[in-house]
Amino acid sequence: MKYTFGPVSSKRLGQSLGVDLLPPKSCSWNCVYCQLGKTRKFVTDRQEFFPREEVLDEIRQAIAANSALDWITFVGSGETMLYKGIGWLIGEVKKLTITPVAVITNGSLFYLPEVREELLAADAVLPSLNAGSEALHTQIDRPAPGLTFRRHVDGLVAFRREYKGRLWIEVMLLGGINDSDEALHELASVIKEINPDMVHLVLPTRPAPEQEVRLPSEERIEQAIAILSTVATVIHPVKGTMDLRSAPDMLEAVTAIVSRHPVQQLELQKAIADCFPGEKDKVSAVMQDMLATGRFKLVDHDGEPYWVLKGIF
Ligand code: SF4
Structure with a gap:
């Protein structure tokens, strides 16, 4: 499978089939917390990177192989x-299945009417908003030239006016960066302007390219929920558990996921063990096979080993 991965499990989207439409790493931002590593070269021009019929064909096969999907989610590299x-x-995709479609995006291109138009049929759209000011937007998201904070917010406001589906803003809360009362009040005022259906508060739990990225304290998370809740419904999603039981090929399923984001070794071991009850050797065999591909390595993050794609950090 070249374009689809998972299903992966999360609290917000349940069992979600991922669809990745991009060559790694193609982005208009260079976020300090990006789990894909640094953006080496900005991409801001839209292209059909892979033939759409080929992508659709693979989605069709993945839907046929996974009967219990909660979402089909466009997200990726x-x-x-x-x-x-x-x-x-x-x-x-909506002609193929009644499973709802979600799109995870940074929202930086929403200022373009044609981008907003392409999203109208999605059931849920999850754009990023990590800052309530130009200064913090520049510090955290490090956008390509021209993608200003105001342009980002205006694009989100315009999209909200046109879009009838569920708009869930994703806020990455970073300890010591955007978790002060001042930063949170600025963010709340912009969220009020956008008027999303919900705000999802997420945390930098995976390895990041920059040293300054750290988890906020429990007290700051509580304060963020309190301040942002004055303008929107806030949920603080807890991670789901990885479920590989429907994977036809274990190594392919695991490498497809680790190619898209770092995965905690413990989480991976548990997901593999759940597929082979009583077969203790299977877990280490899959780990060995992963190492043998030469594409992945283990890194330490907050005292926990994570599998990552080589060369991204
Ligand atoms: S976190 Fe998302 S928006 Fe930010 S650099 Fe990475 S891929 Fe791009």
């Missing part, structure tokens, strides 16, 4: 809306 033709794909 960079900024999803850089793929020109995603609107066509969303429309075709």
